[in-house]
Amino acid sequence: MLAASRKDHLLTRLRAEGRIVAKDLAAELGVSEDSIRRDLRELDAAGLAVRVYGGALPASPAVANYGVRQTVATMSKLRVARRAAELIEPGSTVIVDGGTTAHATMQALDRSIECTIITHSPTIAASLLEHAAEVTILGGRLFKHSAVASGAAAVEAAMGISADRFILGVTGVHEEAGLTTGDADEAAMKRALAGRASETWVLGSAEKLGAASRYRVLPIEAVTGIVADGAAADASTTLRALEHRGAHVMRAD
Secondary structure, three states: OOHHHHHHHHHHHHHHHOOEEHHHHHHHHOOOHHHHHHHHHHHHHOOOEEEEOOEEEEEOHHHOOHHHHOOOOHHHHHHHHHHHHOOOOOOOEEEEOOOHHHHHHHHHOOOOOOOEEEEOOHHHHHHOOOOOOEEEEOOOEEEOOOOEEEOHHHHHHHOOOOEEEEEEEOOEEEOOOEEEEOOHHHHHHHHHHHOOEEEEEEEEOHHHEOOEOOEEEEOHHHOOEEEEOOOOOOHHHHHHHHHHOOOOEEEOO
16 A cells, blocks of 8 residues: 555544544554555644544644634534533633634623633733723733743733632544643643643534643643533544543533
8 A cells, every 4th residue: 555545544533432542453454554654644744633642533623723713613613602601600700812712702791791701812901991800810922823822921810819610612522632732832822821720611613622732731631621512523433532631521412
């Protein structure tokens, strides 16, 4: 089998099974493990897969730029957003991450609710101009890909806050890889914010479930729960696997 055909086969298996084990595929195709690993490196470099120990996982489409992500899984994000908005209660203090699903959550939030929203995202802050909520913005270097502040100054600013809940956005939700994103500094900022809240809830729209990105934010066990789109196609297998790992899944059907 030619290398190009082999990589197409690997992508097909990855989409169907959610994971590739290099040793097993090498034996099945009658090629060396080095050949499979080389294929996986090239797929990883092309953004089509994420290499992990022993094989690869599906790459998340949520690592695209902010404008493109606004057109991805829009109905799924809306379902998750409506459910996640219920976690923001009157009188509470909630940290809200950046990203398109978090933005949809703010749009779904009742404008009359009096609460405090802390965010490092200018787009999230701007979306709350007509809400009763008090808004605190954390500053730092603007990471334009996700429209959030990141870097040392942003992490330092996060150390001075505390909240009841953190609404966390990620690009991958996978039972083995955990909660992941595509940038190391952004992952560090998300961890810092999670450490400042009593509870952390993950936004799990369809394109993120069963997918992974390069940088781990937190393991599944470290968060309170996942607001997941139970109506998404092929979501049931991933959600069952997450629950088997002990995750509390709040379905947004």
